[in-house]
Amino acid sequence: MEKFDTTQDELQIGGMPLTRLAERVGETPFYAYDRRLIAARVAQVRRALPAGVQLHYALKANPMPALAGFLQPLVDGMDVASAGELRIALNAGVQPQNIGFAGPGKRPSELRQAVAAGALLHVESAHELGALAQAAQTVGCAARVALRINPDWELRGAGMHMGGGAKPFGIDAEQVPAVLRSLQGYGVCFEGFHVYPGSQNLRGEVIAESLRRSLQLVLQLAQEAPSPVRHVNLGGGWGIPYFPGDKPLSLLAVSEELAKVQQAMDKEMPGASLVLELGRYLVGEAGIYVARVTERKVSRGKVFLVTDGGMHHHLAASGNFGQVIRRNFPVAIGNRMNAQKQETASVVGPLCTPLDILAEQVSMAQACQGDLVVVFQSGAYGATASPQAFLGHPPCVEVLV
Numbered sequence: 001m002e003k004f005d006t007t008q009d010e011l012q013i014g015g016m017p018l019t020r021l022a023e024r025v026g027e028t029p030f031y032a033y034d035r036r037l038i039a040a041r042v043a044q045v046r047r048a049l050p051a052g053v054q055l056h057y058a059l060k061a062n063p064m065p066a067l068a069g070f071l072q073p074l075v076d077g078m079d080v081a082s083a084g085e086l087r088i089a090l091n092a093g094v095q096p097q098n099i100g101f102a103g104p105g106k107r108p109s110e111l112r113q114a115v116a117a118g119a120l121l122h123v124e125s126a127h128e129l130g131a132l133a134q135a136a137q138t139v140g141c142a143a144r145v146a147l148r149i150n151p152d153w154e155l156r157g158a159g160m161h162m163g164g165g166a167k168p169f170g171i172d173a174e175q176v177p178a179v180l181r182s183l184q185g186y187g188v189c190f191e192g193f194h195v196y197p198g199s200q201n202l203r204g205e206v207i208a209e210s211l212r213r214s215l216q217l218v219l220q221l222a223q224e225a226p227s228p229v230r231h232v233n234l235g236g237g238w239g240i241p242y243f244p245g246d247k248p249l250s251l252l253a254v255s256e257e258l259a260k261v262q263q264a265m266d267k268e269m270p271g272a273s274l275v276l277e278l279g280r281y282l283v284g285e286a287g288i289y290v291a292r293v294t295e296r297k298v299s300r301g302k303v304f305l306v307t308d309g310g311m312h313h314h315l316a317a318s319g320n321f322g323q324v325i326r327r328n329f330p331v332a333i334g335n336r337m338n339a340q341k342q343e344t345a346s347v348v349g350p351l352c353t354p355l356d357i358l359a360e361q362v363s364m365a366q367a368c369q370g371d372l373v374v375v376f377q378s379g380a381y382g383a384t385a386s387p388q389a390f391l392g393h394p395p396c397v398e399v400l401v
Contacts, residue, residue: 003285003286004288006338008337008338009335011288011374013401014035015036015401018372019372028308029291029308029313029397030397031396031399032398033283038071039074041285042071042282045251048255049255049258049276050258050262052262052274054076054077055075055275057077057277057278057282058078058236058280059089061280061381062287062379062381062382063084064398064400065091068089069092072092077098078098079101080119081101081102083107083109083113086099086117086119096118097144099117099120100120100122101119101120101121101122102122103122105124106131108131111128111132112135115132115139115141118144120145120191122148123146123147123179124169129145133186142188143189144188144191145183145188145189145191147170147176147179147192148169148171148195149176149193149195149217150172150173151214151217152173153213177224181224184226190225190226192229192232193221194232194233194235195235197237198237199280200237201239202241202246202249204251205253207237207249207257209257211261228271229272230271230272230273233276234275234276236277236278240377242327258276284378284379287377287380288334288376288378289313289374290375291372291373292370293306293369293370293371294307294369296368296369302361303343303346304346305367307350307358308349308350310351310358310393311356312356312387312389312391313396314378314386315386317329317359317378318356329359329375329376331347331364331374332364333367333373335371342363342365344363345367346360347373358373359373383396
């Protein structure tokens with residue numbers, strides 16, 4: 001929230017007052033992403049990365065085509081998790097050799113598309129390796145392969161655990177040597193490894209520990225590889241603050257550990273590239289969700305601001321996307337940022353379900369019909385991570401400003 005200009009009574013995004021932007025968009029609700037904030041965040045990350053570390057954008061965080069096109073010249077590559085995302089990355093101008101394709105359950109058609117495009121396939125199981133070899137034979141060119149490893153340890157403090165224990169993601173670390181020995185029989189081009197323990201972590205020392213342990217695992221398994229390792233993707237998992245009490249991630253410990261990882265790789269795996277894939281951290285704080293108040297309702301002494309937007313557009317803000325206990329995203333009345341008159345109110349949507357809550361009992365400027373409610377920290381896992389077809393309401397608009 002503090003990243004946006006709120007010195008005037010009206011929120012500014014992309015250098016434009018919110019009400020004027022709403023008129024430009026032509027309707028509410030909508031998502032808006034600020035180019036300036038995205039570019040500034042990428043520059044901040046670049047300053048923290050040691051020379052030689054490649055920065056990839058995890059497209060699943062926000063696959064808006066215009067945003068992908070804007071990010072393309074700012075990053076070194078993109079990571080995708082479907083054929084649809086692969087198409088967006090290619091259309092954005094990302095070179096195929098700089099695209100990684102991860103995710104379990106890739107369909108045969110997706111494997112063929114990725115092989116034909118020349119993307120690097122992150123193989124999630126021995127079964128998928130066989131299907132990939134068959135896809136490559138059908139297409140008539142070699143498949144580029146990195147094995148995704150499910151480590152035998154779990155990342156502490158992660159919002160979502162993507163590795164450790166029994167997981168649908170990656171090949172269990174103890175099974176990787178056998179898969180490596182089988183690679184030559186499949187006729188694929190082995191390039192390296194992918195380790196992604198978890199996401200949404202706000203503790204730099206924990207991310208540093210994850211990097212250290214991931215590298216140790218990769219170095220151990222590299223001894224079994226059929227050819228020199230050329231690519232190591234250690235994931236991302238850098239979090240952003242959403243809730244009261246959350247502190248922004250300090251990059252100092254992460255930067256120092258990355259320097260050690262890079263030095264170790266230069267020594268033990270010369271010529272191998274180190275890749276970090278960040279999604280939420282690059283775009284999450286640069287986006288807002290805007291809905292218009294259609295009714296101010298008082299029920300037994302409590303104020304409800306009924307809006308034209310809701311959980312069908314912003315599932316995460318409703319508390320139904322990864323939260324165990326519902327907590328409020330930061331919200332404000334975007335056209336009354338400096339209002340003296342405050343009140344406690346809940347912001348709800350138009351859906352006929354008690355789950356349709358964007359903010360519950362939050363202190364904010366007193367609002368009336370026509371005012372614009374803004375949900376901050378909305379640049380990642382918003383529109384495409386929400387059930388927009390639920391109850392037949394129209395989809396929301398997305399703009400890059």
